[in-house]
Amino acid sequence: MIGTGRLERYVLLRTFTGVGAALAVISAVILLVQFVDLSRSVGVRADVGVAQLFGLTLLKAPALILLLLPFVFLAGGISAYVGLNRSSELVAMRAAGISAWRFILPSGAAAFLVGVLAVTAFNPLASMLSARFEADRAGLMENYLTDAPKEVWLRQGDDRNQIVIHARSRDTVAGRVRLKGVSLFVYQKNKDGLPEFKRRLEAAQAELLPGFWKLTDVREATAGESSVRSDSLSIRSTLDSESAMERFASPDAIAFWRLPAAIHQTEQAGFSADGYRLRFQQLLATPLLFAAMSVLAAAFSLRLARLGGLAGLAGAGVAIGFIFFFFNEFSGALADAEIIPLYAAAWAPPLVALLSGLTLLCYTEDG
Structure with a gap:
């Protein structure tokens, strides 16, 4: 039992190392894209320096990073499990009679807790910084937006x-x-x-x-x-x-x-407060979405490397992650248009993602 506990901690550490690497890459891309966008929209219209543009970029980036965090968990989890697979560590675990559920479920639970932290702590911080970004940007662009409607x-x-x-x-x-x-x-x-x-x-x-x-x-x-x-x-x-x-x-x-x-x-x-209610329900469902992405990452990465097709399966997992991301946004748009109930729009995407991952895991692990 002690060995199994150490093994779970080891896999959890590898998973969060992969998530951290994915977060660093995606954050760098977001910062670069935002800096270029602000340079084009603000830098050419106002007398601002590089330091001010970078400050605006840092204010805007947290909200975008929070939006992409579910995909970060998917990409980071796939990277970690593929690494374990190619180094034959997963083969050794299975040969020792350890079920994949023993280290997948702790990773999913940890992702759920990170989701709770993201909603309760990181989201208010990102919202505050976004408000500061809008105020600072409006101040810099004040003399260039006199023709814009301000009613x-x-x-x-x-x-x-x-x-x-x-x-x-x-x-x-x-x-x-x-x-x-x-x-x-x-x-x-x-x-x-x-x-x-x-x-x-x-x-x-x-x-x-x-x-x-x-x-x-x-x-x-x-x-x-x-x-x-x-x-x-x-x-x-x-x-x-x-x-x-x-x-x-x-x-x-x-x-x-x-x-x-x-x-x-x-x-x-x-x-009508439907827009606020939808956003509130989406935030409540965020921890479940994080856990679902963690489970999906494992489901698309447990195929033994010697059987071939691991890279294609991992690529399919990334593609599925994009599909669920756009499914989540599309559901929100349908709820805004009052086509589907807002509770269904908020909870259906994470539930479908979680059930899909669990189904694929059952097929892979238990036949």
């Missing part, structure tokens, strides 16, 4: 009131959201739960402070009454700076821990 539509509300906010432009100063040329349409729910228009406010500027909007140079008009002007006015807000900025971002840019709040606030404001 803003926001909506906030609770059980009684709904406020629709429109602004001609927005900016973020010291983490605060500031809107210019603002119109606020205030609705109140009647006894039947239907919104009724109550008043409209026009303001030169609106700044989001903790718990309220601070309006400047305000003109307020209530139905059936004349308008009233004031230098400043405060309106209660259910948004904070971070959640307001999230309304301008895609669900992929919101950190895992903030998604439940984003879902609640979006539904409270009267919008």
Whole structure:
């Protein structure tokens, strides 16, 4: 039993060495591609140096690396198992009567735990860096994007009131959201739960402070009454700076821990939160996807080298990984279009990948 435990640790170490090598290669490729892309899109339009471009690249890269981590586990696992196979170590293990399940399942469990860590720790970090990337890039490109549309539509509300906010432009100063040329349409729910228009406010500027909007140079008009002007006015807000900025971002840019709040606030404001719910379910399914990729890597690499065809089988495993990757993205697109349920879109790809790997392993190992 002690020898078997050491063997499992050895295979696990070899597997994660392969995953680390694959991560290093894919990360280097991502950094290179992103640096070239930013050099073309930002470097030629703004007076920025190589250091600033590389800093932007480092801010953007973690989100892309996180997206490709399942493929990293597949490629790294295949590399590790093929290496064990070609060095005849797998032959020796089988000759000693050790089942492949004894070292494949620990690798899958370890991949699952890494997936949990990626979702709970790495995803919030990547989201924070992505937000910093967007802010820094917008600052560098500010003078070159004056013709781009900057109109803003926001909506906030609770059980009684709904406020629709429109602004001609927005900016973020010291983490605060500031809107210019603002119109606020205030609705109140009647006894039947239907919104009724109550008043409209026009303001030169609106700044989001903790718990309220601070309006400047305000003109307020209530139905059936004349308008009233004031230098400043405060309106209660259910948004904070971070959640307001999230309304301008895609669900992929919101950190895992903030998604439940984003879902609640979006539904409270009267919008559909299906995009956020899909992203939340996809993140919950990520550890299972990591484990499935680890199992698939083993399933395509256990064929004995002396029987031939190992390289072709490993190549097929990589191709299958790409297929599952695009299947995952395609399922998300179908859910966005409300063609399939979002739970099916989030959980079907990892479940299919895991069941496929287990089926192939049963066929290879047990006949």
